[in-house]
Every structure is written in C-alpha cells, then in structure tokens.
Amino acid sequence: MMPAILARKLGMTQIFQEDGRLERVTVLEAGPCLVTAVRTAERDGYDAVQLAFGATKEKHITRAELGHLRKAGAPPLRHVKEFRDERGELKMGETVTVEAFAPGAKVKVSGTSKGKGFQGTVKRHGFSRGPVSHGSHNVRAPGSIGASADPARVFKGIRGPGQMGNHRVTQRGLEIVGVDPELNLLMVRGGVPGPPNGVVEVRTDG
Structure with missing residues (x-):
C-alpha cells in the first residue's frame, strides 16, 4: 500500500506506553x-x-x-x-486505509495552521515590549524600522505586524505510536498543524 493518506484531526490526548512512559499524542481519523x-x-x-x-x-x-x-x-x-x-x-x-501505516514509522503531516488574524510584532514575532511606567508611550510598538536619509528606504524582510497563521505548515519527523484499523485512527506523537476537525495530509517521512 502507498505511504500517504488524508486524515481529519480529532484532537489531542495522552496514552501510556508499555514501558510506563506517558505520551502526548494527536488522534487522526485517517481514511478510508x-x-x-x-x-x-x-x-x-x-x-x-x-x-x-x-x-x-x-x-x-x-x-x-x-x-x-x-x-x-x-x-x-x-x-x-x-x-x-x-x-x-x-x-x-x-x-x-490506516493499515498502510505501522507503529514506529516516521511521518510528516501537512495542514493549514490556525488563523490568528492581524497581529502585532510582540505576538507575531516575539518582540520585547517597551517600558510600561513613567509616561512611556512605547509599550508594544515595534520601534525603528530603518534609517533616515541613507538608505532612505525600508529593507525588504523587516519583521512587522500583519496576518498571523492560516498558512500551510508541514511538521516532519512525527512518530506513529498507535493504529486502530477498526475505527480508522492514527495516533501520532506530538502536535500537528491546524484546528480540530481540520483536514491534514499524512505521508511517510524519508
């Protein structure tokens, strides 16, 4: 069978491994x-x-x-x-079906990340804030974005406020920790892109 399938993200939970370790997993309804x-x-x-x-x-x-x-x-x-x-x-x-995958296999999951709308530089890029006391008016402002007369322009790639999220994201190197053929479920270690009920693509990694 081919090592790729479409799936719906149901949410996250945790399971115990045979050696007693607690794993956080994302549950995917994969196929048929x-x-x-x-x-x-x-x-x-x-x-x-x-x-x-x-x-x-x-x-x-x-x-x-x-x-x-x-x-x-x-x-x-x-x-x-x-x-x-x-x-x-x-x-x-x-x-x-999910029988094309086996526990222990490495996969990459692609999907559309959660959209967060128009956000500022503190939330979008992790900028530090300014002082919040003594009459400061620069609490969450981005600050300077370039010089004045020379070069008299803003360089491309300057991080600023704008649309955050709602982009195609691929998470690589995820391990399958469980397969349930009866319920068409894949359990993948860690998180995958997108909100609950979002559709993702699962491929073998490598």
Whole structure:
C-alpha cells in the first residue's frame, strides 16, 4: 500500500506506553480514502495518485467535482488531493486505509495552521515590549524600522505586524505510536498543524 493518506484531526490526548512512559499524542481519523485518479508520466507528465476523503452531500460540491467522482465510482466526497511520486501499485477505485501505516514509522503531516488574524510584532514575532511606567508611550510598538536619509528606504524582510497563521505548515519527523484499523485512527506523537476537525495530509517521512 502507498505511504500517504488524508486524515481529519480529532484532537489531542495522552496514552501510556508499555514501558510506563506517558505520551502526548494527536488522534487522526485517517481514511478510508478512495483512489479517484492515477497520473502517469507517459500520459500526464508526472506520477501521482489522487485520493478523496470525507463523505458529504451532493449540494456541497460542484457538478464538475461530482462528475469526476462518479467516473471513479465514488460517492460524494469533500476533499480531493493528489500525492506525487507515491502512486505505487494503486488503481482507480481502490481504497487506502490506516493499515498502510505501522507503529514506529516516521511521518510528516501537512495542514493549514490556525488563523490568528492581524497581529502585532510582540505576538507575531516575539518582540520585547517597551517600558510600561513613567509616561512611556512605547509599550508594544515595534520601534525603528530603518534609517533616515541613507538608505532612505525600508529593507525588504523587516519583521512587522500583519496576518498571523492560516498558512500551510508541514511538521516532519512525527512518530506513529498507535493504529486502530477498526475505527480508522492514527495516533501520532506530538502536535500537528491546524484546528480540530481540520483536514491534514499524512505521508511517510524519508
């Protein structure tokens, strides 16, 4: 089976290992994912497999997406994602489950981080604050961002306030500590990007 799957982040908990250690883990509802397309280098210019995940109603997806899923014999599914160079021996219509992963394997998890809106430099970049007494008006201001007449501009890359979060993030080197095929659950050591119920991509790392 291929070492990649789509999953939904359910939340975090803790479990005891056989040696008595307490592990903090993220629980992922991984699959089952249907193979809705297979890309080949001869026909498409690259090798990839397309997986679909997350049952939904027909009214929540476009007619083009619905027709594409019907061509693969799949029911209405909300999330469709291609995984490049991980096609393996999969064929259209097959199903990928958590049984493709084993405890102890290293994976990388990609998802969209929690959006925190427009934030200042203290929260966004960890700047130090200014003095808060004796009439200070520079408690959380960023301070100087450049010189005056020379160079008469602000250099690119200066850290400042702005949008924080809501970016694609990949967490690498996570270890699978538990697999439950009956409930389609993966338990991964540590945290993964995104809020609860967010959809993430799980691939083998390395």
